[in-house]
Amino acid sequence: MAEVKLLGTWPSPFYYRVVWVLKLKGIAYEFIEEDLNNKGPLLLQHNPVHKKIPVLIHSGKSICESMIILEYIQEIWPQNSLLPADPYDRAIARFWIKFAEDKVNPLAFAGFYGEEQKKAIRDSLEMLETTEEHALRDKTFFGGDKIDLVDIAFGQLSQWLQMVEDVTNVKLLDASKFPRLQRWINNFKQVPIIKENLPDYQEMFAYFKALRVMLLSSK
Amino acid sequence: MSDEIILLDFWSSPFAMRVRIALAEKGIEYEAREEDLSNKSSLLLKMNPVHKQIPVLIHKGRPVCESLIIVQYIDEVWSHKSPLLPSHPYHRANARFWADFVDKKIYPTGKLVWGATGEVQEAAKKELIESMKVLEGELGDKPYFGGESFGFTDVALIPFYTWFYSLETCGDFSIIANCPNLVAWAKRCMQRESVSKSLPDQYKVYCFLMELKKKFEAK
Numbered sequence: 001m002a003e004v005k006l007l008g009t010w011p012s013p014f015y016y017r018v019v020w021v022l023k024l025k026g027i028a029y030e031f032i033e034e035d036l037n038n039k040g041p042l043l044l045q046h047n048p049v050h051k052k053i054p055v056l057i058h059s060g061k062s063i064c065e066s067m068i069i070l071e072y073i074q075e076i077w078p079q080n081s082l083l084p085a086d087p088y089d090r091a092i093a094r095f096w097i098k099f100a101e102d103k104v105n106p107l108a109f110a111g112f113y114g115e116e117q118k119k120a121i122r123d124s125l126e127m128l129e130t131t132e133e134h135a136l137r138d139k140t141f142f143g144g145d146k147i148d149l150v151d152i153a154f155g156q157l158s159q160w161l162q163m164v165e166d167v168t169n170v171k172l173l174d175a176s177k178f179p180r181l182q183r184w185i186n187n188f189k190q191v192p193i194i195k196e197n198l199p200d201y202q203e204m205f206a207y208f209k210a211l212r213v214m215l216l217s218s219k
Numbered sequence: 220m221s222d223e224i225i226l227l228d229f230w231s232s233p234f235a236m237r238v239r240i241a242l243a244e245k246g247i248e249y250e251a252r253e254e255d256l257s258n259k260s261s262l263l264l265k266m267n268p269v270h271k272q273i274p275v276l277i278h279k280g281r282p283v284c285e286s287l288i289i290v291q292y293i294d295e296v297w298s299h300k301s302p303l304l305p306s307h308p309y310h311r312a313n314a315r316f317w318a319d320f321v322d323k324k325i326y327p328t329g330k331l332v333w334g335a336t337g338e339v340q341e342a343a344k345k346e347l348i349e350s351m352k353v354l355e356g357e358l359g360d361k362p363y364f365g366g367e368s369f370g371f372t373d374v375a376l377i378p379f380y381t382w383f384y385s386l387e388t389c390g391d392f393s394i395i396a397n398c399p400n401l402v403a404w405a406k407r408c409m410q411r412e413s414v415s416k417s418l419p420d421q422y423k424v425y426c427f428l429m430e431l432k433k434k435f436e437a438k
Binding site: 049058061063064065068069071072075076087088090091092094095098099130134 | 292
């Protein structure tokens with residue numbers, strides 16, 4: 001029985017966050033794919049409150065909510081540390097992690113059109129401006145010279161944002177307006193663990209294109 | 220040195236109350252500055268440019284924002300007294316999970332119970348009662364969410380006790396009838412000086428929330 005199990009679903013960015021951190025820290029785990037349209041007993045047992053993935057099961061105990069899982073992993077396996085050691089710097093990292101949690105959700109954009117979409121565009125641009133000006137500034141990564149949990153939290157701005165832009169034909173992250181973020185995306189996707197663990201772009205595009213058609217036809 | 224720590228505060232904010240409680244638990248002296256939220260101070264805008272919200276803890280001139288992040292910061296810097304987060308990573312993850320549950324489930328639905336009307340209010344009331352029962356389930360027989368000691372989840376939730384009168388009056392239901400153990404827990408917390416001195420009177424909060432409700436309805 002594997003000590004570490006991860007319940008997840010392709011192509012959820014929240015599931016990928018945990019994959020990245022487990023691999024960055026060299027932790028072996030067993031992946032269990034959940035069908036979110038037909039939630040299995042393992043998911044319902046280990047996340048009865050929210051019934052969502054990802055769920056980390058470590059020695060039989062379950063941990064839910066991706067960023068809480070990542071802090072847990074960081075504390076149990078401190079090698080290749082992904083959070084600053086200084087409490088103040090850590091508080092700043094957590095601030096940006098929370099900001100990413102609350103404001104960065106490109107996949108939701110796939111379901112919008114009309115007025116809803118216009119508002120979502122405004123909110124997205126505001127989020128990108130704040131991220132570029134206040135969070136990233138002139139650093140290579142949010143974590144400085146190498147990635148940390150803040151980069152992981154903003155990970156959706158890499159593959160997933162571009163995919164949603166292509167599905168909806170709306171450009172949100174214009175490289176000329178957000179040069180630092182564009183550079184970050186390029187650098188982030190080149191980090192070996194990230195590069196080897198991104199969902200296939202074409203597959204994801206096809207999946208969300210079909211999902212968008214379904215969502216819009218039901219409105 | 221009391222001017223080393225400044226709290227940008229607002230008397231009725233449950234989020235600010237969390238910080239007041241944490242500071243009191245640790246016996247930390249600080250200067251509380253009440254903000255006029257309709258006319259935010261230049262200090263607030265400078266210290267929290269992203270959200271422009273209280274609470275903000277300013278420690279040696281540097282700001283920490285977001286209530287639960289501030290509480291964790293306080294716990295880490297003043298780690299020798301009254302620890303709020305448990306020491307084992309699994310229990311820490313659990314404490315964070317339930318604090319996050321309060322933010323996701325109690326706060327937004329509570330707002331709709333005292334702030335909305337009609338069907339929206341009814342739906343929120345059902346969801347709120349359900350969420351409170353889930354919390355009661357998690358509490359079980361323990362005196363506090365953290366077990367024998369008052370801790371992080373207790374700090375996260377207890378400020379919402381100041382909403383009980385408003386919730387019951389606006390929602391026309393009894394919290395003690397639905398969740399007697401939760402009310403017993405709240406009264407137990409109120410026996411702690413750190414809590415009783417940090418929470419304003421429920422009726423005063425009700426009058427304030429009703430003023431707020433009128434303002435929103437007028438828009």
